Amino acid sequence: MILITSSLSVLLLAQVSADPLVAKSVEAVSRTELAKFHTMLASEPHVAGSVGDAHVIENIAKSFVDFGLEVEIDRLELLLPRPKASLLEIVDAEFPQSTDPTLAPRRGVMALAITEPNLAVDPQTAHPDLNLGWNAWSGSGDVESSVVYVNYGTREDFAQLKSLGVETKGKIALARYGGNFRGYKAKFAQDAECAALVIFTDPADAGSGKGSVWPDGGGWANDACIQRGSLLTLPYPGDPGTPGRKSVPGVVRAPTDDMLPKIPVQPIGYAAAREILSRMKGEIAPTAWIGGLPCEYRLTSDAMESTEPVQGVRLHLKIEQERLVQSTANVIGRLAGKSIPEEFVVIGCHHDAWCFGAADPLAGTICLMESARDFGLLSKNGVRSDRTIVFAAWGAEEYGIFGSTEWVEGMERELSARCVAYINLDMAAMGLKPSFAASPWLHAELLRAASAVPAPDGDGTALDLLPRVSADSSARSIGELGGGSDHVAFWCRALVPSVSISSHGSAGNSYHSNYDTVAWYQSTVGSDYRAAELVTRLTNAFVGRMSDASVAGFDAERTIALLAERLLAAARKAQDAALPIDALTALALRIDSLGALASATDEAVRVASATADLTVSTRAALRSCRDAFRAGGGLAGRPWYSNLYAATDRFTGYGTSVLPEVSEAIEDRDGARLERAVTRLQDALAKFENALVALRASVDPLNRQ
Numbered sequence: 001m002i003l004i005t006s007s008l009s010v011l012l013l014a015q016v017s018a019d020p021l022v023a024k025s026v027e028a029v030s031r032t033e034l035a036k037f038h039t040m041l042a043s044e045p046h047v048a049g050s051v052g053d054a055h056v057i058e059n060i061a062k063s064f065v066d067f068g069l070e071v072e073i074d075r076l077e078l079l080l081p082r083p084k085a086s087l088l089e090i091v092d093a094e095f096p097q098s099t100d101p102t103l104a105p106r107r108g109v110m111a112l113a114i115t116e117p118n119l120a121v122d123p124q125t126a127h128p129d130l131n132l133g134w135n136a137w138s139g140s141g142d143v144e145s146s147v148v149y150v151n152y153g154t155r156e157d158f159a160q161l162k163s164l165g166v167e168t169k170g171k172i173a174l175a176r177y178g179g180n181f182r183g184y185k186a187k188f189a190q191d192a193e194c195a196a197l198v199i200f201t202d203p204a205d206a207g208s209g210k211g212s213v214w215p216d217g218g219g220w221a222n223d224a225c226i227q228r229g230s231l232l233t234l235p236y237p238g239d240p241g242t243p244g245r246k247s248v249p250g251v252v253r254a255p256t257d258d259m260l261p262k263i264p265v266q267p268i269g270y271a272a273a274r275e276i277l278s279r280m281k282g283e284i285a286p287t288a289w290i291g292g293l294p295c296e297y298r299l300t301s302d303a304m305e306s307t308e309p310v311q312g313v314r315l316h317l318k319i320e321q322e323r324l325v326q327s328t329a330n331v332i333g334r335l336a337g338k339s340i341p342e343e344f345v346v347i348g349c350h351h352d353a354w355c356f357g358a359a360d361p362l363a364g365t366i367c368l369m370e371s372a373r374d375f376g377l378l379s380k381n382g383v384r385s386d387r388t389i390v391f392a393a394w395g396a397e398e399y400g401i402f403g404s405t406e407w408v409e410g411m412e413r414e415l416s417a418r419c420v421a422y423i424n425l426d427m428a429a430m431g432l433k434p435s436f437a438a439s440p441w442l443h444a445e446l447l448r449a450a451s452a453v454p455a456p457d458g459d460g461t462a463l464d465l466l467p468r469v470s471a472d473s474s475a476r477s478i479g480e481l482g483g484g485s486d487h488v489a490f491w492c493r494a495l496v497p498s499v500s501i502s503s504h505g506s507a508g509n510s511y512h513s514n515y516d517t518v519a520w521y522q523s524t525v526g527s528d529y530r531a532a533e534l535v536t537r538l539t540n541a542f543v544g545r546m547s548d549a550s551v552a553g554f555d556a557e558r559t560i561a562l563l564a565e566r567l568l569a570a571a572r573k574a575q576d577a578a579l580p581i582d583a584l585t586a587l588a589l590r591i592d593s594l595g596a597l598a599s600a601t602d603e604a605v606r607v608a609s610a611t612a613d614l615t616v617s618t619r620a621a622l623r624s625c626r627d628a629f630r631a632g633g634g635l636a637g638r639p640w641y642s643n644l645y646a647a648t649d650r651f652t653g654y655g656t657s658v659l660p661e662v663s664e665a666i667e668d669r670d671g672a673r674l675e676r677a678v679t680r681l682q683d684a685l686a687k688f689e690n691a692l693v694a695l696r697a698s699v700d701p702l703n704r705q
Contacts (some may be wrong), residue, residue: 008496022452022544024383028374029536031529036530037063037366038391041351041519045129048352049080049326050395051127057349063369064299066253069391070335075497076395077325078239078402079499083134085320088112088198088266090313091144096681103145109316112272114193115514116224121215130355130514133226134321135182135199136399142318143196144674145172146311147301149278151289152179155582155651158188159284162207166299169193172278174316176202176291177230177267181484183233186261196264196317200273201227204292206509214515219508219524220575222517223271228512233259233653238405243640246410264319281312296522322601323359328395330403335375336451337388337408337547337615344388345546346496347371347539348404348486349425352511358521364425364502365393367536374540382687385547387420394486395428399487407689408489416496419621421546422490422498423539429532430525432456434465439497440559441647445551446499447476449541456530462538465523466655473569482656483648485614492643495626497553499542502697503535535677549613554622556598557576563645564592566658574674575668578605583678584662594689595611601696607697621695627688631680636661638674646685 040059047054055504056581057073064071090110117289118126137448148168151157153175161168173194175185182199193696201221212218214225236243241253263637274293280578282300290297301312330352349364378384394403408415436446450463481491481498491498508524510516525531545551554627567588571581608614614622629644641647641660649655650664657663661677 001283012061019544019546019548020264021378021383021385022449022541024378025374025540025544026453029370029540031531031533032364033373034370034536038362038521039517041362041365042358045127045131045355046351046353046357047131047355048328048399050129051080053328053352053395057329057331060351060369062346064331064333064372064391065074067333068380069335069372070375072222072332072334074330074332074407075249076247076330076397076403076406078396078406079241079253079319079323080329080399081136081138081323083321084496085131085318086114086132086134086266087314087316087318088114088268089273090279091316092314097637110275112275113224113337114226115267116226116269119515122515122517123513124356124517124519126327127462129402133188133267133282135229135265135267136229136321137183137231137261137318138186138321139260140320141264143172143264144314144316145170146314147172147174148194149277149285149286149289149297149299150175151197151282152176153188154179155184155188157289158192161192161299162568164299167318170195172196172198172317172434174273175199176205177227178202178205180651181233183231183261183650185654186231186263186265187233190261190263194263197278197556197599198315198317199227199265199267200270201225202273202291202293203270206290209292210509211507214508214510214524219506219520221269221509221511221513223274223418224249224269225510225513225515226269228267230464231265231411232400234259234400235638237486238402238409239402240400242406242409244299244374244409248410254316262435264317264618266317266319268535274314276313276494277314281310282618287330309385317603319695326602327608328405328596331393332407333372333391335379335385335389335391336535338384339386339549341388342384343420343619344390344419345423345492345543346392346419347425347543348394348418349428350403350486351496352395352396353400353516355514356517356616358518359365359430360427360512361397361512361520363430363532364428364526364535365540367425367428367532368393370536371539374536375543376437385544387545387547387689388544390399395599397486399629401530403485404486405489408494412494415496416627419490419494422487422496423542424487424498425535425539426500428502429529429535430535431503431531432465433467433505434501434503434534435464435467435479436499436536437481438499440562441483441493441555442497442499442553443478443558444555445545445553446478446542448546450538451466451564452541453534453537456534462534464490478656480656481646482654483652486653488648492641492647495630495643497626501535501538501542503531503538506531538574550609552609552614552618552622554602554605554625556601556625559589560594562597563590567591567662570659570662570666577666577669579666579669579674583675587678587681591685597689597692599698601692603698604699612667614699616700618695621691621698624691625688625695628691629684631661636676637664644681
């Protein structure tokens with residue numbers, strides 16, 4: 001990782017603070033305004049396509065106009081599901097009919113809760129527009145069967161069940177949240193021929209096992225808390241019927257029924273999960289599969305004693321969902337740059353939520369709003385950016401990253417040619433511990449921006465708070481960007497250098513539940529909005545840098561170092577998979593040999609940018625550097641993705657697949673595919689080297705001056 005020590009932070013702060021736009025935008029952030037935005041946007045449930053969603057769109061657009069932005073409401077027509085009915089119950093369950101132990105138990109049906117009860121301490125939880133707990137894109141159906149516990153429902157978990165001889169066909173799978181994207185739990189359950197899936201939040205992962213629960217003294221999920229969410233696992237994000245095309249009114253959609261989930265899926269809280277697990281009779285689950293409920297975790301509901309089966313719990317699950325085209329919108333606000341308005345920086349966060357969304361997404365959306373207010377106010381006072389700044393509130397992210405994907409698909413060429421950076425703020429302000437994930441060539445500018453932001457406690461800067469690579473290292477860790485949010489189309493398809501800015505550390509979780517309200521947020525994260533202030537300041541400092549005409553936003557040396565590191569790691573994995581590694585190691589060495597050229601190019605660009613704005617030829621060479629990693633025709637097996645450096649992980653959804661064609665060939669133990677992937681990388685590296693040479697040549701005249 002990049003080595004930035006505390007002693008260097010003073011130098012970086014001096015360099016960055018010399019930019020009046022950076023300094024003034026950091027100073028402009030108001031916690032009072034952040035709190036106002038939160039109250040406004042979290043006043044009612046606003047799932048995409050709903051009346052509440054329309055109100056949020058209207059309020060954001062009006063605010064952007066008030067800030068002095070040029071506003072566009074980008075209307076979208078999207079295929080979205082809606083819940084119609086849901087039922088989950090234990091059938092043929094035993095219940096004591098009295099306190100007299102001599103009386104036999106009665107048998108009957110126990111309905112399990114599929115929504116959260118209202119809370120007297122939080123009137124918002126009684127809002128009439130709140131819906132039941134549901135998973136969007138679930139199949140509809142009516143199933144009754146015995147149960148198989150599948151741990152987190154990962155690919156490895158289902159493989160382990162198979163190795164243990166546990167039958168999954170026709171059973172209702174019970175999985176806990178965590179380990180992978182919920183959609184892959186459904187996909188792997190369907191692949192294992194399960195009849196249905198029930199997903200629960202385990203107290204060990206996000207509930208009472210982590211600390212006090214909401215509202216009883218803490219912010220962790222109580223036993224009724226239900227995590228909603230999408231199940232979409234298509235080989236691309238966005239509207240299922242329009243891959244690569246924008247979903248506008250009248251668009252022709254491709255058939256997708258065969259690609260969408262078919263089995264019914266229902267989320268529940270851990271009180272309901274305990275009722276199921278405590279009645280299971282089968283073999284005890286492996287130690288690593290045991291969560292935090294005060295009951296035994298068993299693999300199956302039925303057991304065998306001698307040759308006779310002993311029946312345990314059976315579940316009845318009935319789900320009805322409909323899928324129809326509905327309307328929502330992205331809200332786009334533009335603040336025109338003064339000297340190179342054709343180039344732009346985009347700041348984005350989605351505005352839709354499963355319920356009130358005080359944390360997800362609004363802990364990021366309010367930072368977007370405040371950033372727009374800050375830069376708009378500065379512009380009115382004569383302090384303007386060189387590049388245009390675009391503020392984007394995306395629609396329907398929760399259903400499968402729809403709004404941002406459709407926008408990128410609609411203007412991909414313009415983005416590739418003119419967008420210098422994308423900043424994502426999804427659910428960003430969740431504590432006072434900042435962290436970044438970013439494209440390699442933005443690392444240096446990101447760290448410079450952090451050095452311009454005071455630490456929340458007033459001691460040092462935000463740079464000093466970033467996580468270290470290790471306890472004995474002063475190097476700061478910046479993560480890789482993968483899946484799960486609105487950066488995907490920008491980075492993984494359009495190759496726009498991207499950043500995710502966040503700050504975490506609060507002790508609690510109300511994720512995608514009816515309890516994700518302002519009351520929960522203020523109690524758990526803080527009513528002082530210091531976390532949102534920190535994230536907005538980091539965002540403003542970075543945008544202030546990236547919107548300056550003299551800033552290239554490129555780090556060749558860092559890119560080369562990371563490529564070499566990732567290739568050597570891939571070679572080790574290939575060796576473990578008994579695949580040939582000579583081509584991989586040779587490519588890693590070749591990349592490493594470009595270090596001197598990369599370092600010299602970075603230095604030349606720094607000198608040039610310090611003395612004058614970057615020339616047209618320099619900007620063209622910078623675009624060529626990043627376009628070198630564009631996969632013509634898309635990635636092998638996943639043509640929607642175009643970035644040879646990074647893509648969404650195939651099996652977790654949230655993670656990153658770095659050098660995806662290489663990584664996936666190794667995972668599949670496919671030597672022929674690995675050879676083709678290495679050849680593609682060799683071609684990309686040759687283009688990158690040529691672009692570096694052109695970039696250095698473009699700034700030589702400036703250096704000679």
